Each structure stands twice: as C-alpha cells, then as structure tokens.
Amino acid sequence: MAAATHTVTNQPPPLVDHDVFTADRALREGVERHLPPEHAGAAADELSALGRRAGSAQAQEWGAQANDNPPVLRTHDRYGHRIDEVDFHPAWHRLMEEAVGAGLTDPWSRPHGQLLRTAGFFVWTQVEAGHGCPVSMTHAAVPALRREPELAAVWEPLLASRTYRPGLDVPATAKPGALAGMGMTEKQGGSDVRANATRARPAGGEGEFTLTGHKWFCSAPMSDAFLVLAQTEDGGGRPTCFLVPRVLPDGSRNTFRIQRLKEKLGNRSNASSEVEFDGTTWARRVGEEARGVSTIIEMVAATRLDCVTGSAALMRQAVAQASHHAAHRTAFGKLLADQPLMQNVLADLALESEAATALTLRLAAAYDAAAAGDEQERGLLRIAVPAAKYWVTKRCTPTVAEALECLGGNGYVEESGMPRLLRESPLNSLWEGSGNVQALDVLRALQREPQGFDAFLREIGTARGTDHRLDAAIKELLTQLGDLEGIETKARRLTEQMALVLQGSLLVRYAPPEVADAFCASRLGGDWGTAFGTLPYGVDLAGVAGRVGAGVG
Structure with missing residues (x-):
C-alpha cells in the first residue's frame, strides 16, 4: 500500500472560541484594580461576554472578510447624480454593530465609563482594528461638541447611542x-x-x-x-x-x-x-x-488614548497567537514553549504587552477621575498621554514582527492573520500626530504646564524605594531634565524615558514580582539587548510568559 502523502500533523489548532478578556490576566486584573469592588463583578461579566464574542470563530471571520473586501467609493449613481457614498462589505457592518452595541462609542453615561469603554475597545479591537477608527472618532467628538451646549444636546445622544444605523438616506x-x-x-x-x-x-x-x-x-x-x-x-x-x-x-x-x-x-x-x-x-x-485647535484638541486627546489602546491590543493579540502556536508546535523533540530560548522570547513579548496594558488602563482611569474634577489626574494626562502615545505605538511594530517570527514561515502566510496585524501595527504611531509631534508635545507640556510635570512626579514617586533600578532610572530622568541645552534634539529620548519609568512604576506597584523584576532588569537596569528574547539570566521566564493567560495555550 502506498504511503499517505498528505497527513497533517504538528500544526496548532486555530485560536478560536475562547474568552479574549478572561484569558488576559493583565487586562482582567487591571480593570479590577481601577474599579470599586462593588462594580468589579458586573464589569467582568460584561467584558467577558464581549470577550467571548471577540474570540468566536464567527467574529474572526468577519474581521478577515472586512479586510479581504475593502470599501468601495461610489461618486455618482446610475443616472449621473453625485452621491459620494462608500460601500462596505456586510462583515464591516456586523463588526460596527457589535462595537456600537457594546457601548464603545459611549464612555459618558455611567461611572468609570472611560475605563470600561477602553477595556472593551481593547478586547474588540483584537478582532479587527480598522473599524476602530469610526468608533474612536465618534466617542471623541463629544468633548469638542460640548463647547456648544445647543449642538451637544442634539448630537451627544446620537453619538453615544448603542444602535448602529448606517446610511445617508435621512438626516x-x-x-x-x-x-x-x-x-x-x-x-x-x-x-x-x-x-x-x-x-x-x-x-x-x-x-x-x-x-x-x-x-x-x-x-x-x-x-x-x-x-x-x-x-x-x-x-x-x-x-x-x-x-x-x-x-x-x-x-x-x-x-x-x-x-x-x-x-x-x-x-x-x-x-x-x-x-x-x-x-x-x-x-x-x-x-x-x-x-479651533484648542477646541478640537479635546477630540485629539481622546483619540490619542485610543491609539495607545489600539496598539496595546494589537500587541496582545500578536503575543497571544505566538504563545498559542508555541504551546502546540513541537520542534527538536519538545514543544516550542518548553525550549529555553523560545521561552525567553515569549516572556519578553509578554512583558512588553503587559506594560502597555497597565499603562493604557491607568490613563483610562485618569480620564474618569479628571472628568469628575480631579485636577491632578488632568495634569497627569497632559504629559502621560503623549508620552504613552509615543512609546506604546513605537513598540507595537517590533513586538508584532517578533511574534510573527515565532510562527516561522506560517506567520508570513496571510491565512495565519499575522501579516494583517503587522500591516496594521505602524498606523497608531502616525495617527493623531507622529512620534516627533508627540515628543514635542511632551516638551511643550514640561515647559509651559508645570502642574502636569508635578502630577507625573507624584505618580512615579509612589513607587520610589521599591526597586533600586526604578529609583536609578527616575534619578537619571531628573538629571536629563535638568540640562536644557539641546532639549528639542533630546525630546524623543526624554519621552521614551518618561514612558518607561511610568510603566515601571505601575508594574512595581501592581504586577506580580516576577514581572516587575523582569521589566526593571531589562528596560530600566540596562541588562537588556536590543532584540526580543534577551532577558537576563535569572529572570522567571515561565512566570512572565505565563501571564499571557490561561486558555490561550
């Protein structure tokens, strides 16, 4: 009998039918951390329901279809009348219907609304990132419109609605x-x-x-x-x-x-x-x-937070796919996930993802507090949002590229979904101001708005004394800020340092010890290579990599 020529073995199953929210420990714990205990249970239930929809095979198919069938412009109808309409594939409308129905355009109608909305945006963006643009624009328009109460009274209920109704057939x-x-x-x-x-x-x-x-x-x-x-x-x-x-x-x-x-x-x-x-x-x-700039800047500030959230979500999805693949793929006699060097790569990627997630949720919680009148939180946002937007969006592309490599040649094939993530990964660093714009905005805030820098110092100061590497990084940052010569040329480096110190302070305070230790050793301690997978010897690789979440592997 002839040998079988097409027996499929050693191929990981698709990552479908799982709960995107519950599987993400960093996200789940972060949401709980920033909520009063009496609200945490209901929030987890709501986000878990959205997470199950996001992890479904159906939702992932919608995401693929929406990208395989891009929108089409129709400038005129069949009779020659100018109509200027854009036609979308039905899958796009299903994605939008789910996003709007989940309240992702409305952080305004309930307590802790921005935190809950940001966490939901983080979860649902992992299905497909493109439709996040109108979702983000819609929610961010409200602060600007509130400059005109008469307009806001008409438009805010429409923009915050949970009903998606496309089309230009009626006002x-x-x-x-x-x-x-x-x-x-x-x-x-x-x-x-x-x-x-x-x-x-x-x-x-x-x-x-x-x-x-x-x-x-x-x-x-x-x-x-x-x-x-x-x-x-x-x-x-x-x-x-x-x-x-x-x-x-x-x-x-x-x-x-x-x-x-x-x-x-x-x-x-x-x-x-x-x-x-x-x-x-x-x-x-x-x-x-x-x-106009000061009016619309409130919209820009809100969409910048979504740039951070969107990049953190892309990183999370890429790392989840890499970890899932490594947990099911065997090479050289054992699972990839059990190979020491692959463990180092996966732990390093998980560390980058968790740091981005922690910073995202901290900013969302600050938005809620600022909306309630907390001026210190408002000051923190003025500096932390452009710093986070600069750094997290910059880290997205190398993170996704390394995660793609974990799948080997399979990751370079469209069917894996990884090429779509890689193509998407640079976008948020460009949208709402490129890296130079963000770095110069941080510099402008440092020079003109001392209350913002004071809030930043208070934030990172709460973690001082808990890790010597973080303390040293804070001291170095203050030294750099004390030398204003050539300050504009150094704006990117200063912004990077500020973002890293802020991430480090959050992980030292809130993450498990193995995560905080790995971050401070690699990102702040100087014992870190320029490529992923270069965490120093002695780091708890399994503990850090395991933070990707139960249910993914």
Whole structure:
C-alpha cells in the first residue's frame, strides 16, 4: 500500500472560541484594580461576554472578510447624480454593530465609563482594528461638541447611542444613532494645521458658515457628521472648528465631495479619504472663532488614548497567537514553549504587552477621575498621554514582527492573520500626530504646564524605594531634565524615558514580582539587548510568559 502523502500533523489548532478578556490576566486584573469592588463583578461579566464574542470563530471571520473586501467609493449613481457614498462589505457592518452595541462609542453615561469603554475597545479591537477608527472618532467628538451646549444636546445622544444605523438616506436626527468623523489635515500642511487653506464664510444664521476647500485625510467619510478646521475672515490665520453634517435637516445632501479613498499599507477595511468642500452649504461653528485647535484638541486627546489602546491590543493579540502556536508546535523533540530560548522570547513579548496594558488602563482611569474634577489626574494626562502615545505605538511594530517570527514561515502566510496585524501595527504611531509631534508635545507640556510635570512626579514617586533600578532610572530622568541645552534634539529620548519609568512604576506597584523584576532588569537596569528574547539570566521566564493567560495555550 502506498504511503499517505498528505497527513497533517504538528500544526496548532486555530485560536478560536475562547474568552479574549478572561484569558488576559493583565487586562482582567487591571480593570479590577481601577474599579470599586462593588462594580468589579458586573464589569467582568460584561467584558467577558464581549470577550467571548471577540474570540468566536464567527467574529474572526468577519474581521478577515472586512479586510479581504475593502470599501468601495461610489461618486455618482446610475443616472449621473453625485452621491459620494462608500460601500462596505456586510462583515464591516456586523463588526460596527457589535462595537456600537457594546457601548464603545459611549464612555459618558455611567461611572468609570472611560475605563470600561477602553477595556472593551481593547478586547474588540483584537478582532479587527480598522473599524476602530469610526468608533474612536465618534466617542471623541463629544468633548469638542460640548463647547456648544445647543449642538451637544442634539448630537451627544446620537453619538453615544448603542444602535448602529448606517446610511445617508435621512438626516442624522431622524436616526437612532450616528457616527462622527474628523477632517483636520491638508496636503500643504499636514500636522501644521495653521497652514490650512479651507475657508469659512458666514451664512444666514448665527454661527452658520459655508466652507470651500479640501482635506487631505478625512477619517471615516461615511459618517453622519464631521469636525473640521477652516479659516475665517477674522481669524487672523488661526483656524476655527466647525461641525459639518452629511445630510441637511430637509433631507438633502450637504456638499461633501469624496475625491478618492486612500490605498493604505494596512487598515484596509476602513475608508480614509480626500474630500473637497465646494461651497458646502451648511457648517456650524464649534467653540470660539480662531480657537479651533484648542477646541478640537479635546477630540485629539481622546483619540490619542485610543491609539495607545489600539496598539496595546494589537500587541496582545500578536503575543497571544505566538504563545498559542508555541504551546502546540513541537520542534527538536519538545514543544516550542518548553525550549529555553523560545521561552525567553515569549516572556519578553509578554512583558512588553503587559506594560502597555497597565499603562493604557491607568490613563483610562485618569480620564474618569479628571472628568469628575480631579485636577491632578488632568495634569497627569497632559504629559502621560503623549508620552504613552509615543512609546506604546513605537513598540507595537517590533513586538508584532517578533511574534510573527515565532510562527516561522506560517506567520508570513496571510491565512495565519499575522501579516494583517503587522500591516496594521505602524498606523497608531502616525495617527493623531507622529512620534516627533508627540515628543514635542511632551516638551511643550514640561515647559509651559508645570502642574502636569508635578502630577507625573507624584505618580512615579509612589513607587520610589521599591526597586533600586526604578529609583536609578527616575534619578537619571531628573538629571536629563535638568540640562536644557539641546532639549528639542533630546525630546524623543526624554519621552521614551518618561514612558518607561511610568510603566515601571505601575508594574512595581501592581504586577506580580516576577514581572516587575523582569521589566526593571531589562528596560530600566540596562541588562537588556536590543532584540526580543534577551532577558537576563535569572529572570522567571515561565512566570512572565505565563501571564499571557490561561486558555490561550
């Protein structure tokens, strides 16, 4: 009898039908840490239900389908009428329906809402990252709109709704829920929004304008409304913020020309576009004239937290896939997970993921406290958010790339899902300001807002005396900050040091001793190579790697 030529052995099973939340010890413990005991149980139940949906084979299939079938722009209907619509695959709409239904656009309606919303965003983003863009934009628009109570009264209930209703067939006010996008950057200016050329001219009513101009990047162009920046005649070159709805109250379309969709490295399920305002017939001013940057910066701050969250979630998913593979794949006579050098790699990756998760949740809890009036927490956010955005998003790509390598050649094949994670991994370091923008923002806060730096020092100071390597890193940071010569050139290094010290202080206080020891030894103690898998001898590799979570292996 001929030997079988196609017997499949030593191939790990797919990582499906598990609870993404409960399996993640760092996330689960972090949520519990920042909640009062009386709220922790209900929160865990809610997030566990979302985690089971996120870990289902069905949800993962939606994620794959949404990326395999990217959105399509339709500028005209069959009769030649301009419609400027974007068509999405049904899987995209299922993902959006789940995200909105889970309250991921609404941190406002309950206590600890930002923490719960951030944890949910962390869980659900692991299914598919692209649809997180409109989810993030929608939730982040609310703080800016609150500058105009009349507008907020109309739009906040729609944006915070748990009902997803796509389409531009009726005004947003006739729908049970709405989405919001944002248009800031233009091709001649990029992050320098004061170079924007879009013009706003007064229309008939108070605070009403018409717009003429373009946006080089407009997020989520299928949304019901957008916050955009434009120059007014009396603005003195300083832009003003405006709300631009897609459908007007009488059911007619506002002029909103989608010129093309961007063809991107990753984030393929999501539509990013170039748009033109060709005498757009209705825009409503949000905030004071010529104060558009300070108005929309509240939206930017909220989306920067989502950049941190999204990157931490991508890292977590990549590390979970690598750990799952190693727990089921045999090489050279034993499981990969039992090979000492692979243990070092997996422990190092798990350490990076846990540090990012701890920082993400700390920032979310600070948002809740700041919203309740805690000025120290508000000051901490002013420095910690751009520092975290800089560092966590920078660490995402090398983390995902190393996790992909753990799967060997299988990780380079699209069916593994790892290439999609790798293509997605650089995005958050670009969105809402690249690395230089974040580092300079940290520098600006240090120079102009001493209350923020004081809050930062208080935060890291709570861990002083618990680990000599952390103490030494704090001392070195303060030394660097004491020398202002060439400070702008050193902005990236300072920001990196601040983020690492903040992560170290959190892990020393809250993580198991083996995790805190490994982090301080490698990230703060100087005994660390430049590649993953170079944790120093003596670190509890199994203990650190085991933090990836029960149920993954």
